[in-house]
Amino acid sequence: MRLIFAGTPDFASLALQSIIAAGHEVALVLTQPDRASGRGMALRASPVKELALASGIAVLQPSSLKKDFSAQEHIRTLGAEAMVVAAYGLILPQTVLDMPTFGCINIHASLLPRWRGAAPVQRAILAGDAVTGVSIMQMEAGLDSGPLLLCESLPIAAEDTAATLTDRLALLGGRLIVDALAGLPLPPQAQAEGGVTYAAKIDKAEAALDWRLPAAQLARCVRAFNPFPGASCAVDGTLLKVWRATAIAGHGQPGEILAAERSAIVVACGEGALRLDELQKPGGKRLAAAQFLVGTPIAAGSRCALPVT
CATH class of the missing domain: 3.40.50.170 (Formyl transferase, N-terminal domain)
Structure with a gap:
């Protein structure tokens, strides 16, 4: 034909x-x-x-x-x-x-x-x-x-x-x-x-993780925005890309980092918590959480910024 x-x-x-x-x-x-x-x-x-x-x-x-x-x-x-x-x-x-x-x-x-x-x-x-x-x-x-x-x-x-x-x-x-x-x-x-x-066409503004949402919904955001535009969050003023994440049990104020040790970075959500499994700093490589924490110490109790709504 x-x-x-x-x-x-x-x-x-x-x-x-x-x-x-x-x-x-x-x-x-x-x-x-x-x-x-x-x-x-x-x-x-x-x-x-x-x-x-x-x-x-x-x-x-x-x-x-x-x-x-x-x-x-x-x-x-x-x-x-x-x-x-x-x-x-x-x-x-x-x-x-x-x-x-x-x-x-x-x-x-x-x-x-x-x-x-x-x-x-x-x-x-x-x-x-x-x-x-x-x-x-x-x-x-x-x-x-x-x-x-x-x-x-x-x-x-x-x-x-x-x-x-x-x-x-x-x-x-x-x-x-x-x-x-x-x-x-x-x-x-x-x-x-x-x-x-x-x-609707994906807007880059949608990629900012809103920690007031349930963890299961945020895990879907991470999957949906991989590879474009890449889900993101701000920790201590640094914008990070989140490429893999898992919804788990947990409780705290939305955006509160509940754990940041060994291979786990866990952030409290509106419902449950999100474990960040793969991250990337500006200009850096994608890294598993364990490797990321070696070069970028993050303290439990610190906070991920909430996006302006």
Whole structure:
């Protein structure tokens, strides 16, 4: 099948890899413009662009498909049978949605209509969902509201972070999109009218741990914000990243450090306590709590700052 692929991050590159391996002709890859990143702020290509170039596929990087009429015309001339979209990050105007024979097909990392929007993986973990999955959806103008072509569920493990769960969903998405393309045209199924939730984009301000919340909720925050933006807390004026944490029994004033010895840093929460298992100082490496305490002594009885609300 002659396809166009639109995507940007690693999640999308795994889908593209599966499509290439299945023998489809990818006539064009759309991905977001190169972004400055790293300490040197050098321009870096997206994972999808890197894979496309390595596979000899033409790449187009418009900053907006709504305003770039030359990009729209180029897409039109390719005569694609379908466009596959996965975490592209740009809005597709109706004119583009209508161009391919079978329209535009989205790989979405949730069981729609739950968690429509930009951050379905993180929001599922934050909410304490036990199950998520991948939906293959026929795209329309509404936000992730189109009819479903295929769906498959995936359990969320107790230790899953946004990174590990995204990786597993990406593999599932790659398999499902190949199945969907092989079966086109598939009978569309309208999404359920009830149970719609929205996965708003993650705001960095959300990453500040609020010790007034229950420990179980804060443990989910740590998992959901790993790797981005990284849960954080301030101790004695130093902002620390918390990469792994466990909810345990404990009691004290929210933010009070109940223990900081051997391999344990335990902080009282609104309900229970949070054991900080892996931390990072600004400019430092991620360290297990035992190693962290060797270079950064913390006294029991000191406090983690409460975020301003």
